[in-house]
Amino acid sequence: MVMGRLYDLLMKDYRLREGLNACINCGTCTxxxxxxxxxxxxxxxxVDIVQSKDEEEIEKLLRSDTIWYCGECMSCVTRCPRKxxxxxxxxxxxxxxxxxxxxxxxxxxxxxxxxxxxxCSNVLDYGYCVYPRRFDYAGHPEAGRVWEWEEKHxxxxxxxxxxxxxxxxxxxxxxxxxxxxDQLKAIFDETGATERMEKVRAxxxxxAAELGMTEEEFSRMVYFTSDPKHLNH
Amino acid sequence: xxxxxxxxxxxxxxxxxxxxxxxxxxxxxxQSFFPASEATFLDITRNxxxxxxxxxxxxxxxxxxxxxxxxxxxxxxxxxxxxxxALMAKNGYENYVCSxxxxxxxxxxxMETWREFPELEAKIRENLWKxxxxxxxxxxxxxxxxxxxxKYRNLIAKQAVHxxxxxxTGQPLRVVEHIGCHYSKMFPSKGVGGAEYPYVLVGxxxxxGGEIVDYPERRHCCGFGFxxxxxxxxxxxSISNTHKKFESMEPFHPDFxxxxxxxxxxxxxxxxxxxxxxxxxxxxxxxxxxxxxTYEEVAGLVMGYDPWDLGLQTHxxxxxxxxxxxxxxxxxxxxxxxxxxKDIGQPEPCICMK
Ligand code: SF4
Ligand code: SF4
Numbered sequence: 001m002v003m004g005r006l007y008d009l010l011m012k013d014y015r016l017r018e019g020l021n022a023c024i025n026c027g028t029c030t031x032x033x034x035x036x037x038x039x040x041x042x043x044x045x046x047v048d049i050v051q052s053k054d055e056e057e058i059e060k061l062l063r064s065d066t067i068w069y070c071g072e073c074m075s076c077v078t079r080c081p082r083k084x085x086x087x088x089x090x091x092x093x094x095x096x097x098x099x100x101x102x103x104x105x106x107x108x109x110x111x112x113x114x115x116x117x118x119x120c121s122n123v124l125d126y127g128y129c130v131y132p133r134r135f136d137y138a139g140h141p142e143a144g145r146v147w148e149w150e151e152k153h154x155x156x157x158x159x160x161x162x163x164x165x166x167x168x169x170x171x172x173x174x175x176x177x178x179x180x181x182d183q184l185k186a187i188f189d190e191t192g193a194t195e196r197m198e199k200v201r202a203x204x205x206x207x208a209a210e211l212g213m214t215e216e217e218f219s220r221m222v223y224f225t226s227d228p229k230h231l232n233h
Numbered sequence: 234x235x236x237x238x239x240x241x242x243x244x245x246x247x248x249x250x251x252x253x254x255x256x257x258x259x260x261x262x263x264q265s266f267f268p269a270s271e272a273t274f275l276d277i278t279r280n281x282x283x284x285x286x287x288x289x290x291x292x293x294x295x296x297x298x299x300x301x302x303x304x305x306x307x308x309x310x311x312x313x314x315x316x317x318x319a320l321m322a323k324n325g326y327e328n329y330v331c332s333x334x335x336x337x338x339x340x341x342x343x344m345e346t347w348r349e350f351p352e353l354e355a356k357i358r359e360n361l362w363k364x365x366x367x368x369x370x371x372x373x374x375x376x377x378x379x380x381x382x383x384k385y386r387n388l389i390a391k392q393a394v395h396x397x398x399x400x401x402t403g404q405p406l407r408v409v410e411h412i413g414c415h416y417s418k419m420f421p422s423k424g425v426g427g428a429e430y431p432y433v434l435v436g437x438x439x440x441x442g443g444e445i446v447d448y449p450e451r452r453h454c455c456g457f458g459f460x461x462x463x464x465x466x467x468x469x470x471s472i473s474n475t476h477k478k479f480e481s482m483e484p485f486h487p488d489f490x491x492x493x494x495x496x497x498x499x500x501x502x503x504x505x506x507x508x509x510x511x512x513x514x515x516x517x518x519x520x521x522x523x524x525x526x527t528y529e530e531v532a533g534l535v536m537g538y539d540p541w542d543l544g545l546q547t548h549x550x551x552x553x554x555x556x557x558x559x560x561x562x563x564x565x566x567x568x569x570x571x572x573x574x575k576d577i578g579q580p581e582p583c584i585c586m587k
Binding site for chain 2: 143145150153179197226
């Protein structure tokens with residue numbers, strides 16, 4: 001591999017250019033990080049690897065579970081004494097991992113298969129990232145007995161609370177006009193989101209075939225699996 | 234940190250918030266789970282305070298949740314944002330107020346990145362024209378809806394029917410404030426009061442008679458984490474972080490929690506329920522949880538709105554202990570009724586949490 005290739009690709013990402021200054025390895029980011037609390041995860045190490053420009057280590061990161069532990073809360077940004085943004089650096093690493101197809105190799109990375117399918121279709125089909133008719137109690141029992149009830153009476157609940165579920169005109173959860181959703185689709189096509197959706201989907205289906213699984217079986221595995229090896233405790 | 238020190242920080246982080254004329258943009262999560270909060274915001278600002286807050290049905294998601302789940306490129310989300318800004322200008326506005334904290338943080342980041350890399354701004358301008366035939370524009374003032382309620386806090390206090398005071402003891406209610414991470418952790422100067430001691434919710438609580446509770450994990454994330462919640466296998470991340478916050482605030486006996494982020498009230502409400510139902514542990518008194526409210530719900534209670542018009546029945550943690558403390562009258566029979574008194578059933582009861 002040519003020296004500096006992955007680092008150079010990363011440096012094309014504005015988030016890395018904004019997020020990487022000289023890291024002094026103080027570990028403050030790790031101390032405040034909610035992901036480091038839960039997972040075997042150390043944002044300090046990630047920033048250090050990227051700034052070292054060590055191609056082999058960067059490639060290992062791109063193929064690992066490690067870069068998928070972050071919750072993008074950006075708590076690390078406020079506290080870093082050198083104005084690094086570990087959260088932004090991680091976003092750039094994730095982006096490159098997806099571009100290069102490496103994401104599919106790790107358990108946490110391949111969750112992008114479901115996330116991309118679900119969130120992008122919400123955006124394109126409805127104009128929202130989250131849409132209540134697609135947020136089912138069965139899949140989200142933690143949403144509580146109250147959501148179980150709301151789900152059964154969604155139209156009535158929205159009407160009672162001054163919402164406008166799937167209705168015309170403005171208001172909460174209104175039906176976003178087709179012309180506006182067409183513009184979102186045009187933006188997706190123009191800016192690489194459609195291409196990304198196709199790439200992530202193809203990589204997922206290929207992986208499913210390698211594992212001898214149907215799409216349905218693969219999706220279930222990706223949604224439910226969590227190896228205890230990720231955890232801190 | 235001594236109190237005077239905090240006041241010094243607050244004085245350093247004052248942002249300019251225009252008094253009137255805003256283009257309003259909604260939040261996907263708040264519309265889904267707290268539609269009455271957005272309705273209350275519009276009712277208070279437009280009808281009670283007489284402000285001009287404009288909404289068009291043509292605005293969409295900002296794409297923030299998809300972006301922070303790493304499913305769409307940065308250029309995509311920036312072009313969607315440019316489209317939102319363009320709609321503002323097209324409708325004759327230059328002040329932009331958004332309901333979502335993820336959006337707010339992303340707008341701040343986007344504007345900052347455009348400032349730093351003008352070639353990227355030029356590219357987005359071109360994308361916007363090519364895809365939507367809209368003219369590029371940027372807001373003169375970018376404001377979160379909680380900033381605006383903060384701005385109006387004394388006007389709201391003047392119309393107060395109830396105070397954040399325990400009517401039985403005369404003592405101020407003890408309130409935990411939880412600020413969404415993306416409000417000011419990236420750009421402290423964009424939030425009222427900065428990142429370490431944001432004043433935006435504190436100011437409301439103080440103006441309405443309550444008392445703020447400090448506790449060790451006050452600035453810790455609620456645990457949403459985007460992909461860490463949407464994928465079932467990752468949800469341990471989410472509940473663990475909420476759990477850490479509740480264990481930390483428990484010794485301080487807060488009467489309720491006020492939030493300014495779409496996700497936080499959902500997670501802090503629902504994970505309390507899960508902790509209660511799976512371990513029997515509750516964080517309020519006598520088997521109750523600690524109610525978690527949006528700032529609009531709190532403003533609405535203070536202004537005398539009916540709790541069920543505010544949507545408090547859609548919280549899993551019961552709010553009745555708080556209503557009782559504030560001396561707010563409510564009809565338990567009407568809690569789960571639909572519009573016009575329609576019977577639409579009611580949720581199954583919880584096993585452990587009252
Ligand atoms: S807080 Fe900043 S300087 Fe310290 S280890 Fe993290 S990134 Fe490096
Ligand atoms: S953005 Fe990621 S790395 Fe930074 S504190 Fe949050 S979870 Fe940790």
